[in-house]
Amino acid sequence: MRFTAEDIDGHEVARREALYGPLAEAVRELVDATIRTEVDAAAVQEVEATVRAATARLRDRQIDGAFGVRYTEDGRIMPWGNVVIGLRNPIAPPLTVHRERDRCWSEFTLGAAYEGPPGHVHGGICALVLDHVLGSASSPEKPNFTGTLTLRYRRATPLGPLRAEARIDRVDGVKTYVVGALSDSDGVTVEAEGVFILPVWAREGSTTTPT
Numbered sequence: 244m245r246f247t248a249e250d251i252d253g254h255e256v257a258r259r260e261a262l263y264g265p266l267a268e269a270v271r272e273l274v275d276a277t278i279r280t281e282v283d284a285a286a287v288q289e290v291e292a293t294v295r296a297a298t299a300r301l302r303d304r305q306i307d308g309a310f311g312v313r314y315t316e317d318g319r320i321m322p323w324g325n326v327v328i329g330l331r332n333p334i335a336p337p338l339t340v341h342r343e344r345d346r347c348w349s350e351f352t353l354g355a356a357y358e359g360p361p362g363h364v365h366g367g368i369c370a371l372v373l374d375h376v377l378g379s380a381s382s383p384e385k386p387n388f389t390g391t392l393t394l395r396y397r398r399a400t401p402l403g404p405l406r407a408e409a410r411i412d413r414v415d416g417v418k419t420y421v422v423g424a425l426s427d428s429d430g431v432t433v434e435a436e437g438v439f440i441l442p443v444w445a446r447e448g449s450t451t452t453p454t
């Protein structure tokens with residue numbers, strides 16, 4: 244498991260955010276446009292060549308494998324490759340998760356890239372978002388892992404503006420039980436319950452390391 248310390252200060256973090264955030268946002272727009280475009284064949288082929296050239300340019304220099312979770316010496320976490328919140332991940336909507344004591348919530352919009360049933364969010368994407376928001380609520384600091392996630396899809400979730408929220412129900416040793424929901428403007432679409440578990444290597448007195 245890749246947790247990496249980066250010896251950089253707040254200014255450097257901000258510089259990288261300002262550099263890579265707009266790139267990821269531009270690629271999100273590209274994904275949306277790729278799904279929805281109706282331009283002619285020549286224009287599609289021209290854009291394909293442009294995109295392939297842009298990808299090759301970025302690959303001139305790249306890391307091996309995934310981004311991992313990086314952190315600075317002053318404790319700032321940079322989960323920039325994360326599929327839900329990652330600043331550098333165009334697949335991430337991305338969510339900004341807010342916290343207040345034992346509750347977390349996020350308001351966000353899911354567009355054409357997240358479609359399952361026509362005009363509606365894919366059920367796996369609902370699970371993805373709820374897993375992350377419930378997991379965030381389960382612990383402000385420690386890296387809890389999803390042990391069990393149970394969902395009840397009450398009605399289809401329309402693409403568009405949505406809200407996910409979660410709160411701790413109870414804590415039992417290394418297990419934190421969390422409840423939450425995904426909602427649109429008409430109310431709850433998906434209910435969720437999760438058991439989040441502190442992995443062995445993060446437990447008090449553990450001498451094991453993340454694998």
Ligand SMILES: CCCCCCCCCC(=O)SCCNC(=O)CCNC(=O)[C@H](O)C(C)(C)COP(=O)(O)OP(=O)(O)OC[C@H]1O[C@@H](n2cnc3c(N)ncnc32)[C@H](O)[C@@H]1OP(=O)(O)O
Pocket residue numbers: 320322374375376377378379387388389390391416417418438440441442443
């Ligand atoms: C940037 C910040 C982002 C924060 C939000 C992140 C949210 C997203 C979270 C994820 O997506 S994590 C990725 C998906 N999850 C995994 O890949 C987990 C894979 N499974 C594991 O790593 C281990 O199986 C797990 C850590 C879940 C448990 O293994 P352990 O060996 O640590 O469990 P252990 O045997 O010590 O059991 C501890 C307790 O948990 C219980 N338990 C174990 N596995 C369970 C399970 N799967 N479900 C429910 N309970 C479980 C077990 O019965 C026991 O209960 P008791 O204390 O009452 O005896």
